[in-house]
Amino acid sequence: MAKSDATDSKLWDQDLEANGRVEFATTKKRLWLMALGCLAFTGIGLAIVLFDSDAEAQVWGWTAVVFFGVVCVPALALQAMRTSVVVVDARGVRPSVGARHGALISWPDLVSWDQIEGTGANSIQGTRFVILYITDEFEHEWLAGCGPFVRVLMRANRAMQGTASLALPANLHGDVNEIADWIERQRRMRRTRP
16 A cells, blocks of 8 residues: 555545545546547537538538537536535445436445445546445345336446446546545444444
8 A cells, every 4th residue: 555545544534533424526637638639629620611622521520520519528518517426424335426417327325334245446448446346135126226227237237247336436536446445444344343
């Protein structure tokens, strides 16, 4: 464990003791950088539309303007403006507080310590996630209230992970491995208490 990681872990312990909860917000830097990249491609598309009279170039120019400027920039900006916070407290983990409306996937309101069998970290195409390995009973109970889209995604997730699991929102502010280790330590302490 690096020195900064140990410091973060101690700060989270102090925060949990003082406030009864620790909040991990998602960082929006990557989303804003992607939005800026889309704006650049939109500008290139506009330049092609304005300065190139070739019919094929016009098609590519308008395609870039519509895809990057009309679709991607607003979608990324809306996602970056939404607040998403993971809360850890004495009862368990609240996977996504504040980002419930307009999301394709909604997380459960609370995953109690008894419903978490372990934690870990995973990376998908460079995006790091904290993973909660959940009990089969909890997965079954939670999915009963979800739509078919979420159920299909969870089945695919189970096939990839080999067990029932729930990925916390991407891009949590902090070291993903350290957050996963800290949550695991909290889980072990809470499950060994009478």
